[in-house]
Amino acid sequence: MKNTSYPIKGWVKNSFCDWEGKISTVIFLPGCNFRCPFCQNWDLVTKPESFASLDWETIKESFSTERNFIDGVVITIKIIKSSGIDYEFRTTVLPVFHSLSKIKDIGKYLNRAKRYILQGYRDIGVNSGFKCDKIFSKEEMEVFKKEVEEFFDECKIRYYK
Numbered sequence: 001m002k003n004t005s006y007p008i009k010g011w012v013k014n015s016f017c018d019w020e021g022k023i024s025t026v027i028f029l030p031g032c033n034f035r036c037p038f039c040q041n042w043d044l045v046t047k048p049e050s051f052a053s054l055d056w057e058t059i060k061e062s063f064s065t066e067r068n069f070i071d072g073v074v075i076t077i078k079i080i081k082s083s084g085i086d087y088e089f090r091t092t093v094l095p096v097f098h099s100l101s102k103i104k105d106i107g108k109y110l111n112r113a114k115r116y117i118l119q120g121y122r123d124i125g126v127n128s129g130f131k132c133d134k135i136f137s138k139e140e141m142e143v144f145k146k147e148v149e150e151f152f153d154e155c156k157i158r159y160y161k
């Protein structure tokens with residue numbers, strides 16, 4: 001893996017919930033230009049300068065020593081579809097942003113991606129000013145799934161209620 005000059009602002013060494021059925025290590029990068037109301041990393045999004053940058057060499061060393069234990073790496077930017085590595089895309093689906101036609105647009109945009117997850121909103125770690133009251137039911141999420149599953153090798157729902 002090449003060295004990087006891009007600042008790394010957070011690192012969860014072992015995560016059991018970011019990639020279903022796999023153990024992953026999660027790297028947090030600053031610079032997101034979205035402002036999703038459900039964002040659980042809102043402080044990193046709005047105040048990246050308040051986080052110390054982590055040492056890439058330390059993280060890289062961990063990748064080397066734990067490569068037989070870790071199944072994958074999760075980062076907060078899109079992984080290019082043609083990378084050749086295993087990956088998934090996710091959308092946290094909320095009525096304030098998404099409709100059937102918008103979900104279909106996402107499907108067309110990501111067309112022929114390996115795995116796509118329609119994820120329910122989870123009211124954990126969200127800034128109080130960002131919280132969402134109205135969410136989709138699991139049945140409504142199933143309708144979205146039927147609308148886009150043709151675009152992906154695998155399409156699943158992660159629902160938390």
Ligand code: SF4
Binds near residue numbers: 032034041
């Ligand atoms: S949820 Fe992701 S895309 Fe949305 S503001 Fe947070 S980091 Fe950015």
